[in-house]
Amino acid sequence: MTTSTLSLGIDIGGTFTDIVVFHHASGRVVSHKELTTPEAPNRGVIAGLRHLFARESLQPADVGRVIHATTLFTNALIERKGAVTGLITTAGFRDTLEMAREHKYELYDLKIELPRPLVPRRLRMEVSERIGADGEIEIALDEKAVLRAAGVLVDAGVSSVAIVFLHAYANRAHEERARALIAEAYPQLFVSISSEVSPQIREYERTVTTVANAYVKPLADGYLDLAAREIDEFGIQAPLFMMLSNGGLTHIAEAKRVPIQLLESGPAAGALAGAFFGEGASIPDVLAFDMGGTTAKLAIVDEAKPLIAHQFEACREKRLTEGSGLPISISTIELIEIGAGGGSIARLDSLGLLKVGPDSAASTPGPACYGRGGTQPTVTDANLVLGYLDPAGFAGGTMQLDVEKAKAAITPLAAEAGITVPEFAWGIYSVVNENMAAAARVHVAERGHVANRFALLLTGGGGPLHGLEVARRLGTPRAICPPSAGVASALGLLMAPARVDRVATFPRRFSQMDWAELEAVYAALEADAQAVVQETLPGATLRIERSADLRFVGQGFEVVTPLVAGPYTEGASASIVTAFHAAYRNTFGQVPPKGEIEVVNVRVAVSATAQSAPLDASATAQGRAKAMTARGVWVGARGRYEEVPVYERDGLEAGTRVDGPALVQEASTTLVLPVGASLVVDGSGSLIVELPPAGIQPAAAMATEALASAA
Known part of the structure; x- marks a missing residue:
């Protein structure tokens, strides 16, 4: 390879660190999942780099840029x-x-x-x-x-x-x-x-x-310096960029100056991947569902664009209750985080009811089946007992899972509940799915949408494992499982533009507006943002978006309103009023017949495309000779183990149809296809899943869930 033919994405999650390398010439992507080392996150990164570069015979000197996201700062706040x-x-x-x-x-x-x-x-x-x-x-x-x-x-x-x-x-x-x-x-x-x-x-x-x-x-200052130094010592001389919560990336100096911008960097990358793969499958309206080892995230992607918010709550005392957290005023891709992941711990409460999460075994000690000292039953243990995971092929074969330790962790609770181990494992699976579906249902409704308008896009190591059951509970008729779904957030890093958001308070009524002064404020914000983007991507073509927080005089809160491009003069007033009325109607359903408008904040977003070559999603799933095996899997709709077909993802060519029940597995995740569902491999390499119409749940599944819930 010639110099600068690769791009590298690194996403540190609560349980796994995902590493992806993108080949500019072919569009091909290779990846690796490494257990996160929370006491020293850089150790897991370097170990993962060594493994991936050795396996794929890559040269560090060929890397032209590195994009990084991490949960380190979010966890510091939460913990x-x-x-x-x-x-x-x-x-x-x-x-x-x-x-x-x-x-x-x-x-x-x-x-x-x-x-x-x-x-x-x-x-x-x-x-x-x-x-x-x-x-x-x-x-x-x-x-x-x-x-x-x-x-x-x-x-x-x-x-x-x-x-x-x-x-x-x-x-x-x-x-x-x-x-x-x-x-x-x-x-x-x-x-x-x-x-x-x-x-x-x-x-x-x-x-x-x-x-x-x-x-x-x-923490950010020390970690970012250490990360840059160790990546350099590994032999990668390329610039290091950080993913921001707004779905853009920036250089290290800007990230160190205001590190609070990095809080939601990993989930933001997952939303970008959701938008990319949804558009690639010609389905622009998706709910990007990403389930990892510690948390699950869901973002609304409307017309191929994730929603942007300018405030979110961190450290909520009650995860689904607005107002119970710390309000952080930064631009961020709007999403909801749920304390549900592969490491979520199952327990029986004081009433004998089965609860799952939000406590997590994380990567240390991890689920019982990891054999790293964990003894409490987790979602991953349940998935292994149900047959959804291949003990020898987990995380691309880099980890061997212990089925007996998973059963041993679940057995005491199953005995206390008076049901079998697989029935209790199905209960864990069902309860965590309902937790995620309930949170997603509220999030979608609060934003004025109905779930059945969207397809559910499944990413993360746990997304395909649980997503189709979550989709059934949400009422979404279709789901998309993209290529390399298990490392999609890291892939999203490679799709991110450079982006900087700036805001300034500028309280003015329209009747008292000095339009030259307003234009000067916008121009100053744009100049500041442009300088940062140009330092990140010298010579890139810039895109500038203006918006404003507007309200009717006397109201206490504002509506963020996208505006036409400047420069602004008094003649711009009519277009701004029209834009505000449209945004107000979209938010509240109707617009008051009269009322003066006032500006509270003005906002600017400056971005530039960072990807030097198009990512070819199908290159990650090129068809080979069709491979199929079978193994015993718990079929929830029938309440028993059955031998079901297991397909290797790389062996499914475009146009292939698979009917459930079945499993489709790849290095980083497994898709659980339930009874009544079917999938087709589209030209982009994504699996497009059609779910049966919502109706009465099969009796066996109802009985099993009722038993588990009453346990």
């Missing part, structure tokens, strides 16, 4: 394992994190658990300063107080500081001066300022976002 962080804020606003919005997400719960602040009260300091909402300085910054506060925090062991001053989005002078003072006096401290991390109104959300950025910043 509260970030840096010891302090907060310096305007006098009188020390308790913003505690007071939040004085909202109870469950009004009548007397024992409600609210999300805990990342910074305890003893590490929150106040200083005298005041900037008005118009950006005018009302009280000068007390510089001595800033240094005193920083000194107290350093003595308390703080390594990272968030600075959040009132109305800093309108004038960042005080925050920038405070940062400069601290940098000079305490250069070892990491400092995050709100006017850089989240320059927009709403004090609580801005404070939470800036504190969260400070909380993960030392």
Whole structure:
């Protein structure tokens, strides 16, 4: 191979680290799954690189770019394992994190658990300063107080500081001066300022976002430096890019500056893969369902585009309850995460009911069948007992699964429930599927959609294993299983454009709008975003999208509205009003007959295509001689083991039809095709599955599920 003929994608998940290499000339993709090493994630990455490059006879020097996503920073937030962080804020606003919005997400719960602040009260300091909402300085910054506060925090062991001053989005002078003072006096401290991390109104959300950025910043700084160094030492001299939550990628310096942008990087890549494969199968409306070893994710892809949100909740106390988490104000592909994966642990609660997750065995010790010390029954153990997994072929044959250890883990609970081990395993399978379907049902409905309009696109190691049962429960009539489904999120990294989002608060009523001033704000945001994208991809053709958070005067919240391209003059008013009315109607169903419109925030997204050659999905599943075996598999619809055909994915040529029950297995995952379903291999290499019409569930399956639920 000649120089720079490969692209490399690395996605660190909670259980597995997925590594894919894309050949520019042929469009072919090769991949490997390596167990994640949570105590030192870089170890798993390098081990996986060594294995894949040796197996495929690849040369590190041929890699032209590396794109990376990781759950490291999300896990640090969830597990509260970030840096010891302090907060310096305007006098009188020390308790913003505690007071939040004085909202109870469950009004009548007397024992409600609210999300805990990342910074305890003893590490929150106040200083005298005041900037008005118009950006005018009302009280000068007390510089001595800033240094005193920083000194107290350093003595308390703080390594990272968030600075959040009132109305800093309108004038960042005080925050920038405070940062400069601290940098000079305490250069070892990491400092995050709100006017850089989240320059927009709403004090609580801005404070939470800036504190969260400070909380993960030392971790991100150290990890990204280490990752870049070890990849270089492996022999890869290519630039390292990081995947952002918004579905774009950026260079290391930008990622280190505001690492909070990386929180949802892995799931975002999965949504991009969902859009790509759905469009390749001529099905542009899909629910991208990605189930890994620790969590499952679902994103809505409408007309081949994932939905973008500008705020999401992290660390929810109750996973399906809005308002129970920490609001993070960043641009992100809109999705829902569910505590359900291959490592999810099954148990019987105090009422004797079967529960699965959200606790996970993760990669250490892992499911019992991994033979790494795990003893609790997990979803992977259940799948192995049911016959859905090949013990010798798991993760491309790099791991040998132990069926007896899986049975031993399930046996005590099955005995307590008074049913057989396979019946209990089917109960685990059914309950986790219902957990995921219930969460997906709520997510889709809350966004104004009905599930049966979409096809369910199955990715991740567990997506094809569970997805068709989830689709049945959702009522989606069709599913898509793309080539290399088990490593699709890592594939999504290779499809990502470079992208930068910028936002600024610009409160103006249309009747008082200075259009030249509005255009100047947009132009400044675009120039800033363009500089970052051009540094990431020099010479690339840029795409610029403008939007604004608009509302009727008197309303408390806004509708994010896509706008026409600039420059803006007074003549642009009519088109902006039309766009807002369309977005408002789409959100609420109708538009008030009259009312003045006002701007709250203006937004810019600048992107550029990063892929130098088209990814040929069919190249990952080129037909060979058809291979088929059979093994004993639990057929849920009939409540018994049966010998069912097992097809090798690489042996299925375009046009091949398979009827259920059957299994289709490949290196990174297995598709479980139930009774009544059928699939056809399309020209892009995807398996298009048609599910039977929703109706009465077979009696045997109903009886088994009822027994498991009552266990």
